[in-house]
Amino acid sequence: MISxxxxxxxxxxxxxxxxxxxxxxxxxxFDGFKALDALNLYIDDGELRCIIGPNGAGKTTMMDVITxxxxxxHGTVFFGQNLDLTKMTEYEISHAGIGRKFQKPTVFFxxxxxxxxxxxxxxxxxxxxxxxxxxxxxxxxxxxxDLETIGLKEQKNLRAGLLSHGxxxxxxxxxxxxxxxxxxxxxxxxxxxxxxxTEHTAELLKSxxxxxxxxxxxxEMDFIRSIANKVTVLHEGHVLAEGKMEEVQNDPKVIEVYLxx
Amino acid sequence: MIKTIASLHSFKGWFFxxxxxxxxxxxxxxxxxxxxxxxxxxxxxxxxxxxxKYLCYALVALSIDLIWGYTxxxxxxxxxxxxxxxxxxxMYLMRSVGKEGVYKSDLPDFMVFLDWKELPWYWYGFDxxxxxxxxxxxxxxxxxxxxxxxxxxxxxxxxxxxxxxxAMTFALMLxxxxxxxxxxxNNGLTDFKRILGYSLQEPSTKMxxxxxxxxxxxxxxxxxxxIVQSKLGRVLTAIRDAESRVMFSGYxxxxxxxxxxxxxxxxxxxxxxxxxPQVGIINPxxxxxxxxxEMAIWVAVGGRGTLSGALVGAGLVNGxxxxxxxxxxxxxxxxxxxxFIIVTLYFPKGFVGVFARxxxxxxxxxxx
Numbered sequence: 001m002i003s004x005x006x007x008x009x010x011x012x013x014x015x016x017x018x019x020x021x022x023x024x025x026x027x028x029x030f031d032g033f034k035a036l037d038a039l040n041l042y043i044d045d046g047e048l049r050c051i052i053g054p055n056g057a058g059k060t061t062m063m064d065v066i067t068x069x070x071x072x073x074h075g076t077v078f079f080g081q082n083l084d085l086t087k088m089t090e091y092e093i094s095h096a097g098i099g100r101k102f103q104k105p106t107v108f109f110x111x112x113x114x115x116x117x118x119x120x121x122x123x124x125x126x127x128x129x130x131x132x133x134x135x136x137x138x139x140x141x142x143x144x145x146d147l148e149t150i151g152l153k154e155q156k157n158l159r160a161g162l163l164s165h166g167x168x169x170x171x172x173x174x175x176x177x178x179x180x181x182x183x184x185x186x187x188x189x190x191x192x193x194x195x196x197x198t199e200h201t202a203e204l205l206k207s208x209x210x211x212x213x214x215x216x217x218x219x220e221m222d223f224i225r226s227i228a229n230k231v232t233v234l235h236e237g238h239v240l241a242e243g244k245m246e247e248v249q250n251d252p253k254v255i256e257v258y259l260x261x
Numbered sequence: 262m263i264k265t266i267a268s269l270h271s272f273k274g275w276f277f278x279x280x281x282x283x284x285x286x287x288x289x290x291x292x293x294x295x296x297x298x299x300x301x302x303x304x305x306x307x308x309x310x311x312x313x314k315y316l317c318y319a320l321v322a323l324s325i326d327l328i329w330g331y332t333x334x335x336x337x338x339x340x341x342x343x344x345x346x347x348x349x350x351x352m353y354l355m356r357s358v359g360k361e362g363v364y365k366s367d368l369p370d371f372m373v374f375l376d377w378k379e380l381p382w383y384w385y386g387f388d389x390x391x392x393x394x395x396x397x398x399x400x401x402x403x404x405x406x407x408x409x410x411x412x413x414x415x416x417x418x419x420x421x422x423x424x425x426x427x428a429m430t431f432a433l434m435l436x437x438x439x440x441x442x443x444x445x446x447n448n449g450l451t452d453f454k455r456i457l458g459y460s461l462q463e464p465s466t467k468m469x470x471x472x473x474x475x476x477x478x479x480x481x482x483x484x485x486x487x488i489v490q491s492k493l494g495r496v497l498t499a500i501r502d503a504e505s506r507v508m509f510s511g512y513x514x515x516x517x518x519x520x521x522x523x524x525x526x527x528x529x530x531x532x533x534x535x536x537x538p539q540v541g542i543i544n545p546x547x548x549x550x551x552x553x554x555e556m557a558i559w560v561a562v563g564g565r566g567t568l569s570g571a572l573v574g575a576g577l578v579n580g581x582x583x584x585x586x587x588x589x590x591x592x593x594x595x596x597x598x599x600x601f602i603i604v605t606l607y608f609p610k611g612f613v614g615v616f617a618r619x620x621x622x623x624x625x626x627x628x629x
Binding site: 107 | 495506509511513
């Protein structure tokens, strides 16, 4: 959907073994509380994976570790086989091709929808470039295309702070898309969305898989059922069960800790 | 290039900018020179020293608006950069006094008074204006860069950053108060005679300095406008509003913050250097914590994140100060405090914000 010849970074991520993200033996503790406890998790290239788990299972901490916000006490996190994420900063990780959507929609409230996408757009992002370069026609086209995808064409020149909650969620997803990432981490994308918006989001995420790898953290079970091939259940900082939705739902261990319907 | 600059303002905006500039650098001097002294249109000589001082304050406010209004980093230590620029200029002016000081010595008077026999090494070079200019242009920025690098790298922000800048200005003030530091102690540097050979007592020199200040302010304003209207400016406001989102979008926010922080200090240092010859003195009281707070208040009163608001705020508050310190000197600080509280509570967008709101209501009425 979003493509540009200039993006050569794909070559730099080694996914020859079919895996794009390797989380191995990762432990994070906050004042003695283990948010992640020897977590092992592998995400395949191009896969759409859902992660569920009760509150405090370590879902958000896991996202923090992948994006460089939190450093693990122990363990390794590799992007492809060659990039050690535990040694990279947030912006380097973003440049390497990991995009993140937060639980609470974070867009730039005082910028217009278009400017939000301009800022997220995958391009050179150092100070001098920002001062001297402006968008090329081709880049504008890509942003327009993206506006179409997220259904905010009409709101292009509206301040993002004035968007509805659902529209902000969409804008944030749109910002991830123009970043052109290999791996998308999406934290509760349908929280606060209407039924219709939820369906629309499910469509979009499904269409992204394949070109991108997508990891979705969500509570909304119907939503997960509608998109997921493979579900991972986290509990107390480690993987409790993994597999197809039906298998996971019938797993007695899962039923015990997580009385989701 | 010219096209990009022209697009910075609407036609109306450019008209106002140039109108103000020509009033400042052409019309006022003409009214001074050609109008007879008894005429109501005559602009007296002392006005230029006063206006020059205000323009320096406006440049300070502009520099604070870049870092606070646009990037959301409150600095309560800009007095330091102002003083570094000011002291550098002061040192040059001291050296230009030559042997005409009270003690008829080659050394500045305060050094003779302290019974120093030789010029300290860090005063070397200040005999030359070119060297001094270089110091003025480099040192405030360099100091800010070093300070900012460590502060921003440790991700110090918000109130904590503001407090550290207060500590910085307080520490430097104490350092400069000491006679041993070699900058004239609590008296600072004063009793200047001339700049580049021109006597500082001459009205024409004063007017020249004033015109240079006006032009520097104009150029700084255009530069700032260019920056805030580029994508860089949008990244800065994005950092103010949601820094983590900016980082996760692939920007190294450290570089952005350092850039604007250093630029801000650079402009503030120039303001200090222009201020000293017009006011005739620089002393450590410029680094009082309260001074730097007052600078931030100018911007808050005028309106943050607008550039023009900073200029207006500096003028308004200092105009009020000039009036108060004559009419009711004891009440000035109360008034300033009250003003700050009222503006923060009721007019978060400052004077310019109120004006803009009024303006947009007018527009609505017209279109209805």
